[in-house]
Amino acid sequence: MxxxxxxxxxxxxxxxxxxxxxxxxxxxxxxxxxxxxxxxxxxxxxxxxxxxxxxxxxxxxxxxxxxxxxxxxxxxxxxxxxxxxxxxxxxxxxxxxxxxxxxxxxxxxxxxxxxxxxxxxxxxxxxxxxxxxxxxxxxxxxxxxxxxxxxxxxxxxxxxxxxxxxxxxxxxxxxxxxxxxxxxxxxRARNVVEQGVRGLLIGAACIAILTTLGIVLSLVFNTIEFFRIYPASEFFFSTTWSPSFGGGSQLGILPLLWGTMYISLIALAVAVPIGLLAAIYLSEYASKRVRSVAKPALEILAGIPTIVYGLFALLTVGPMLMKVFGDGGLGWMQAGTAVMTAGLVMGIMLIPFVSSLSDDIINAVPQAMRDGSYGLGATQSETIRHVIIPAALPGIVGAILLAASRAIGETMIVVLGAGAAARISGNPFEAMTTVTAKIVSQLTGDADFSSPEALVAFALGMTLFVLTLGLNVLALYIVRRFREQYE
Incomplete structure (x- = not known):
């Protein structure tokens, strides 16, 4: 059967x-x-x-x-x-x-x-x-x-x-x-059913935990295999990324990490101010009619596939920046694929993550806190700056962390908008690449999983995992350090 x-x-x-x-x-x-x-x-x-x-x-x-x-x-x-x-x-x-x-x-x-x-x-x-x-x-x-x-x-x-x-x-x-x-x-059927449902819920939680553990172990074992055949010192400290499936590869991660962090910082510099200000406007200033239209329209950005953003970066943003910063303008930009191109488009993609989550967190602040601030003679802007934002800070930091994790893990926008050059440079108008883009390129085609050129993808993935874990720990520290307590 x-x-x-x-x-x-x-x-x-x-x-x-x-x-x-x-x-x-x-x-x-x-x-x-x-x-x-x-x-x-x-x-x-x-x-x-x-x-x-x-x-x-x-x-x-x-x-x-x-x-x-x-x-x-x-x-x-x-x-x-x-x-x-x-x-x-x-x-x-x-x-x-x-x-x-x-x-x-x-x-x-x-x-x-x-x-x-x-x-x-x-x-x-x-x-x-x-x-x-x-x-x-x-x-x-x-x-x-x-x-x-x-x-x-x-x-x-x-x-x-x-x-x-x-x-x-x-x-x-x-x-x-x-x-x-x-x-x-x-x-006692009700008791048995409730115990059974409880067991199913525990099982579902265990499946989630075991899935995470399986992902981590798959990365760990293949990363260990990679470091058996390639020196860890060269992987972490070399500034050259030059894979060659014929042998003699140089697989330094520093250029990829630099490109990842550079593009992510530009994206966050675009998304965080715009998203946070949009959330403040929607939650504190906008009327119900404006909010009912503006919030869904803003969240449409979150439903656009990343490949569409990549095409937007390649066909629209890149040529537009070339007109201003390229040979026809300031002469700083040599091609449309650059860090600035990918960073701007990725920042646009991240705006809904920051604005929507921040808006929900700000709306969750008790109205009594606003009323108390107004009763003490504070203006609306002072109430927002000194009462609402500090109260909503943990949620806002979480929204920014989510946006940062999404930026670090993005692939298609980088592939189409930033180029494929692995270099360390401070010029945002040059082409660079990221860790995720190179993971895709190393595992594309018939990969020989006994070679360091293919196994390096798992080492790159493990590095991203540790990096994201570090961001979570840092965010937790910031929340505990700056959170204000209210009764």
């Missing part, structure tokens, strides 16, 4: 269990609902939860474990020859899955029967033509070990799918039967 049918079946069993649980609970007290310990809906939810949760958990675990186990069972067919290296074997397994999917497509299209797919040989010279008739394009010739592994992969996957369906449905039926058996008028 396909995955979606299995999922639909256990959802149907859970829905059936909901109605059966309610009916059984009422029937157990002779139809007198007042004798039930809990509301009858809790009995139905209890049955549905015990039917769905174990089966769904088994299904998720099975879907995660099945590909790993099947590939482990298949890997011996492609190991021990010219693909003994672990990383190369990983690439070969990609070909195995591709050929297996091609055979599935050919069988589904009627080009091959199951028997033909199992007996097909690589030396027959027909595999490319056969799969091509089914619309499957193969980028290279299929070797005999790869084809044999693909056929075994299909067989094991089919058996695992059948076993998965039987196991999941059996667990769902067992849960349904067990929960119906324990359902009676004295059963």
């Amino acid at each position: 396909p995955f979606y049918w299995t999922l639909a079946t256990i959802l149907g069993l859970a829905a059936l269990g909901f109605f059966l649980g309610r009916h059984r609970a009422v029937a157990s007290v002779g139809g007198e609902r007042r004798k039930l310990h809990s509301l009858r809906k809790y009995y139905g939810i209890n049955v549905a939860m015990k039917t769905l949760t174990p089966a769904l958990g088994l299904l998720v675990v099975w879907l995660i474990a099945q590909p790993v186990i099947v590939e482990w069972r298949v890997s011996d067919l492609v190991a021990g020859t010219d693909v003994a290296d672990t990383r190369v074997q990983t690439l070969v397994m990609v070909d195995v899955r591709r050929v297996a999917n091609g055979l599935d497509t050919a069988v589904a299209a009627g080009v091959l029967s199951e028997a033909d797919a199992a007996s097909l040989t690589a030396d027959s010279g027909t595999i490319r033509d056969t799969l091509g008739d089914a619309g499957v394009a193969l980028g290279s010739d299929v070797s005999a070990p790869v084809l044999a592994a693909a056929q075994r992969y299909r067989t094991l996957s089919a058996r695992a799918d059948l076993t998965r369906t039987v196991a999941v449905l059996a667990v769902a039926l067992l849960g349904l039967g067990w929960s119906l058996r324990e359902t009676d008028g004295d059963f």
Whole structure:
């Protein structure tokens, strides 16, 4: 049974269990609902939860474990020859899955029967033509070990799918039967349901934490692998970025960090004043009619894709700056792609993040504080400067931090607006690049993950992670240092 049918079946069993649980609970007290310990809906939810949760958990675990186990069972067919290296074997397994999917497509299209797919040989010279008739394009010739592994992969996957369906449905039926058996008028269904919901909430929180941990560990392990083959001192202190996949690369991060921080500072210099002043106007000065129009119009900027901002930087802002600072003006700018171009456009992109969050924080300041300030004779501007802004400072710092994190992690605006030159320069009208742009360029194409030129992307990502963590710690210090306490 396909995955979606299995999922639909256990959802149907859970829905059936909901109605059966309610009916059984009422029937157990002779139809007198007042004798039930809990509301009858809790009995139905209890049955549905015990039917769905174990089966769904088994299904998720099975879907995660099945590909790993099947590939482990298949890997011996492609190991021990010219693909003994672990990383190369990983690439070969990609070909195995591709050929297996091609055979599935050919069988589904009627080009091959199951028997033909199992007996097909690589030396027959027909595999490319056969799969091509089914619309499957193969980028290279299929070797005999790869084809044999693909056929075994299909067989094991089919058996695992059948076993998965039987196991999941059996667990769902067992849960349904067990929960119906324990359902009676004295059963504390509400307590059990609330404990179950609490467990689901804890599980959701754990998933979020484990996801973060998995991201960090994936960066850490690959970063350690990079520093095994490339000196850390040259990575952190070299001022030259010159990757060469033929060998002899110089992978100094300092030019990339400089470009990242330079562009981000220009963006924040644009976004923070404009966004904060816009938030103050919308929350303190604008009428309800103006606010109802201006705030949604401002937040439209947040919904524009970053690739559109990148095109705007490349086609509009860059040529406009060239007219003023280029050869036709002051002569400071040699091309439209420069730090200033990317910084201005990125600052425009960040305005909604600063203004919207700051506006919400300022509106959250109690009205009693404003009234008290006015009662002491302060003007509106004095109230804003001495009462509202200090009270809203933690939220404003958080908004600025969010904008800074977004600026540091931006890619498309940098690629199209700032250029690709890795240099350290104080001239904002020169082309530079950032860490994120180089992560993309190093992992574009067929990357060999045993080379420092590809693994450096993970070291760059780890550096960005540590940098963002440092910004969070600094923001926390600023908030605690300058926050004013109110009763």
